[in-house]
Each structure stands twice: as structure tokens, then as C-alpha cells.
Amino acid sequence: MALTDTASERRVHYRNGLRGWLDEVQRMGELLHVNGASWDVEMGAVTHMLTEKSGGTAPAILFDEVPGYPKGFRTLYGHFSSIRRVALTLGLPLKYERKVDIVQRYHARMQNLKTLPPRFVNDGPILQNVIEGDKVDVLKFPVPRHHELDTARFIGTADCVMTKDPDDGWFNLGAYRAQVYDGKTVGCQITEGKHGRIHRDKYFERGQPMKVVILCGQDPLLFMLASSPLPEISELDIAGGLRGEPIDVVRGPYTGFPIPADCEIALEGETVPGQVRPEGPFGEWMGYYSDDTVPRPYVNVKTILYRNDPILCCAPQHKPVDETGLLKGIAGAAQIWRALEACGVPEVLGVWNHEAGPATRFTVVQIKQRYPGHARQALHVAASCQGGAYAGKWTVVVDEDIDAGELDQVLWAMCTRFDPVGDIDLIQKAWASKRDPLFLPGNFNNRILIDACIPYDMKLKNKFPPVVDVSGDLRAKLRAKFPHIFPPM
Numbered sequence: 001m002a003l004t005d006t007a008s009e010r011r012v013h014y015r016n017g018l019r020g021w022l023d024e025v026q027r028m029g030e031l032l033h034v035n036g037a038s039w040d041v042e043m044g045a046v047t048h049m050l051t052e053k054s055g056g057t058a059p060a061i062l063f064d065e066v067p068g069y070p071k072g073f074r075t076l077y078g079h080f081s082s083i084r085r086v087a088l089t090l091g092l093p094l095k096y097e098r099k100v101d102i103v104q105r106y107h108a109r110m111q112n113l114k115t116l117p118p119r120f121v122n123d124g125p126i127l128q129n130v131i132e133g134d135k136v137d138v139l140k141f142p143v144p145r146h147h148e149l150d151t152a153r154f155i156g157t158a159d160c161v162m163t164k165d166p167d168d169g170w171f172n173l174g175a176y177r178a179q180v181y182d183g184k185t186v187g188c189q190i191t192e193g194k195h196g197r198i199h200r201d202k203y204f205e206r207g208q209p210m211k212v213v214i215l216c217g218q219d220p221l222l223f224m225l226a227s228s229p230l231p232e233i234s235e236l237d238i239a240g241g242l243r244g245e246p247i248d249v250v251r252g253p254y255t256g257f258p259i260p261a262d263c264e265i266a267l268e269g270e271t272v273p274g275q276v277r278p279e280g281p282f283g284e285w286m287g288y289y290s291d292d293t294v295p296r297p298y299v300n301v302k303t304i305l306y307r308n309d310p311i312l313c314c315a316p317q318h319k320p321v322d323e324t325g326l327l328k329g330i331a332g333a334a335q336i337w338r339a340l341e342a343c344g345v346p347e348v349l350g351v352w353n354h355e356a357g358p359a360t361r362f363t364v365v366q367i368k369q370r371y372p373g374h375a376r377q378a379l380h381v382a383a384s385c386q387g388g389a390y391a392g393k394w395t396v397v398v399d400e401d402i403d404a405g406e407l408d409q410v411l412w413a414m415c416t417r418f419d420p421v422g423d424i425d426l427i428q429k430a431w432a433s434k435r436d437p438l439f440l441p442g443n444f445n446n447r448i449l450i451d452a453c454i455p456y457d458m459k460l461k462n463k464f465p466p467v468v469d470v471s472g473d474l475r476a477k478l479r480a481k482f483p484h485i486f487p488p489m
């Protein structure tokens with residue numbers, strides 16, 4: 001089942017950050033240019049409507065000529081609503097037989113990755129415009145109000161919030177939303193347990209303010225890594241490893257943090273213990289508006305850096321399937337695969353977080369059963385490892401003949417290989433999200449594990465009925481005989 005990489009597949013090959021990525025996407029025919037959409041819900045709604053039923057084929061959308069803003073001040077939505085763009089971003093082949101193959105290959109790359117720390121340079125496009133003091137105004141960009149019931153504009157959705165661990169000094173990048181309060185003040189909603197939150201809690205416990213950089217337009221690779229449940233390693237170092245060369249960074253004038261030299265927009269600021277403002281509501285990743293509009297720490301913006309004709313990156317999310325479904329499916333699933341192998345679970349053939357889930361709400365693990373209890377072991381590890389634990393709901397395990405990424409096949413296994421009494425386990429009081437409309441008091445959730453594998457003893461004794469299918473040999477013969485009805489794949 002191992003997929004082999006050629007040397008050229010092992011590297012992220014585009015350069016010049018988001019601009020280079022957009023050139024490639026344009027060449028692939030997957031970039032849609034839209035002029036004249038308003039920042040006030042129109043851009044978010046257009047993205048929603050183009051993505052919801054696209055089945056992984058929606059374009060990336062570059063909005064320009066936003067009324068009230070100079071031409072060239074653009075926004076980008078829908079980075080990852082096609083598998084080909086995910087593959088491009090990670091430097092993987094653009095074509096796959098199964099969706100889970102990209103997860104497998106990404107996981108394999110991450111296993112063997114040599115991280116590379118960023119390289120400081122003296123200049124870069126991000127220093128083309130540097131604004132400080134009274135001139136700071138984040139609304140100089142066409143910051144959208146994304147959903148109809150949002151009451152504020154959000155500058156940070158497809159962002160990378162950079163924080164520094166006060167103990168070890170490593171820099172984390174996390175995608176955490178940033179609401180605009182006014183031109184000099186933005187929110188930063190970081191959920192409990194996320195790295196940025198742990199950093200902030202550490203500073204606040206010591207009564208210290210925390211410096212922060214919010215990248216609001218950057219290389220999609222950084223956004224992808226920032227929104228993935230990775231271990232405590234800087235995403236800048238991981239991105240360098242995936243590219244095979246360090247990320248060039250300039251020193252932020254206010255924070256001293258390493259800011260990617262080719263990024264589009266960076267806000268530098270600080271968040272101060274005790275300074276809070278009501279944050280939200282916002283149309284959230286579970287497909288509902290969050291009603292926990294509560295006081296949260298905010299960021300005093302001190303410096304804005306941006307390149308000429310900047311592109312603000314956006315990923316507001318909405319009722320699935322949304323423009324982040326594949327991103328979360330692939331990035332999160334690779335982390336679950338890693339954990340399964342790290343725990344010694346053998347014969348993992350596929351992992352997929354289904355796009356309609358969203359994120360880890362419906363995870364499927366595909367295994368070749370080797371011993372009694374193998375399936376149950378895979379379920380518990382997948383549901384409880386760091387990549388799968390946050391806000392999970394359904395975890396399903398299937399046999400090797402069921403493609404974990406194909407919902408029809410998974411449902412068939414659940415309908416024919418699963419017994420509702422014996423094949424369910426429950427986990428109670430697990431790590432939840434308040435975005436879940438059914439979160440329990442104390443912010444826990446309960447979740448369900450489904451063993452949809454053929455019972456092991458029946459499999460061993462060949463007692464399970466044969467599947468009605470067309471054999472591989474007959475398929476090949478018919479393909480050769482009738483190429484006009486079965487064109488070469």
C-alpha cells in the first residue's frame with residue numbers, strides 16, 4: 001500500500017508565497033476572478049454558494065475592485081476547496097486514485113521530514129508599507145463581514161496567529177479568528193488547549209502582556225499548517241522542511257518576531273491581561289452561529305506591514321460542505337494516521353475526516369484486521385489522539401475493501417457489518433468545542449465509536465458472505481474490450 005515518491009514530488013515547488021501559488025492555480029484553471037463584490041456579506045455568500053455542492057471542484061476566488069477600496073486591495077477565498085490545490089500546496093502529485101492517498105502521502109512526508117528553521121533577511125515585499133502609531137488602521141483593507149448574522153467584520157479567518165512560548169521561545173502559528181473592533185483593535189479567539197492559548201495563559205499567569213503577530217495574507221502552506229493539529233514544533237520550521245529550503249523572514253519592527261518576507265499583510269501588537277471585550281457572534285465551522293459572545297482578550301495593534309496591492313486571505317466557514325472541509329479532512333487525518341502508527345496499530349490503510357462532518361466529527365479509519373480487538377484498538381486511538389480528540393463525534397473503522405474516503409462505501413459497511421448492540425463504544429466527557437450546539441455543561445462532549453468491520457472470527461473462518469462485485473480481472477478485460485465506454489483512467 002506504500003506510495004512511492006519521486007524526488008520532484010517531495011518538495012513544495014512554487015515560490016514567492018501566495019503570489020507564486022496563485023500563478024500555479026491560474027495555470028491549473030482553478031482561479032476565479034470576481035470584481036465588484038461588497039465586503040459586506042457578498043464575498044462570503046458567493047464563496048458559500050460556489051462551494052456547497054461542488055464536490056471538491058470549487059475554484060479559489062480572488063475578489064478585486066471592492067466598492068470603497070482601491071483596485072488591487074484584494075481578498076482571496078476558497079484556497080483549499082479542491083484536492084488538487086491541497087496537493088499543490090504540499091508539493092504532492094496532483095492526481096490520485098483514492099482521496100485517502102493524499103493523506104497517506106502527506107503523513108509519510110511528515111514522518112520523514114527534516115525541519116528547517118527560518119532564515120532572517122533584511123528586506124522583502126512585506127516591508128513595502130509599514131504603518132505605525134496614529135496611522136494604524138486595519139480597515140484600510142477590505143475586511144469582510146462574512147455571514148449575514150455576524151455583527152462585526154473579521155480580518156482574521158484564514159490567518160496565522162504567531163505567538164512565542166515564554167519558556168522555550170518557540171514560535172507557534174495557529175489559525176484563530178480576529179474580529180475588528182476598530183482600526184487599532186482586533187479580537188483573537190483562541191480555544192482552550194490550542195498552542196496559542198497555552199502561550200497566552202502562561203504570560204497572563206505571570207501578569208505579563210503577550211506580543212503577537214497576525215498574518216492575514218500569506219503562503220497557503222503556512223495557513224494549512226497553522227490550522228492543523230501539529231505537535232509543538234514551529235510551523236515555520238515545518239514549512240521550511242516541506243519546501244526543502246528555509247522560509248525567508250524579516251524581523252518585525254515592534255515584536256522582533258520572524259515575519260515571512262513575502263507575506264501580504266501582518267499586524268503586530270500585544271494583548272494585555274485583564275483587557276477584554278465581548279467577542280462574536282460568528283458563523284462557525286460546525287455550521288451554526290456561535291452564541292457564546294463573551295468577553296475575550298483582544299490585541300492592541302501597534303504596527304501594520306503590507307505589500308503593495310495586498311491580498312487579505314479569508315476562510316469564514318459555513319454549513320458544510322465549506323471551503324475548509326478538505327483542508328481539515330486531510331490535515332487532521334494525517335495527524336490521526338501518525339498517532340495510530342505511533343501507538344503501534346498495524347495495517348492502517350486509510351484515514352479520512354469527512355468533509356460534511358466537519359473536521360473530526362466523522363472520522364473513518366480503514367484497516368486490514370490482523371487479530372481480534374484490532375478494530376476496537378484503532379477506534380479508541382483515532383478518537384483520543386491529539387489530532388482526533390478535539391470535538392470529535394463519530395469514529396468508524398472499516399475493512400480493507402472499504403475506501404475510508406468514500407461515504408457510500410462507509411455507509412454500506414455500517415449498514416451490513418455493524419451490530420448496534422455489540423459494535424458500539426461510547427466515550428464520555430471528552431474534549432469538546434463550544435461551537436458544538438450540544439456541548440455538555442463544563443464543556444465536554446460524548447462521542448460514539450462504530451466498529452463496521454466484518455466480525456473477526458467470521459472473517460478468519462471465511463464465514464462472511466462474498467461481496468457482489470465485478471472482479472479485477474473482468475474489469476480489466478472489459479476496459480480493454482470497450483475503451484469507448486471505459487476511457488483510460
Ligand SMILES: Cc1cc2nc3c(=O)[nH]c(=O)nc-3n(C[C@H](O)[C@H](O)[C@H](O)COP(=O)(O)O)c2cc1C
Nearest residue numbers: 174175176177189190191194195196227228229315
Ligand atoms: C478557517 C479556520 C479557522 C479557525 N478558527 C479558529 C479560531 O477562531 N479559534 C481556534 O481556537 N481555532 C480555530 N481553528 C482551528 C485551529 O486553527 C486548529 O485547531 C489549529 O490546530 C490550532 O493550532 P495549534 O494546534 O498550533 O494551536 C480554525 C481553523 C480553520 C481551518
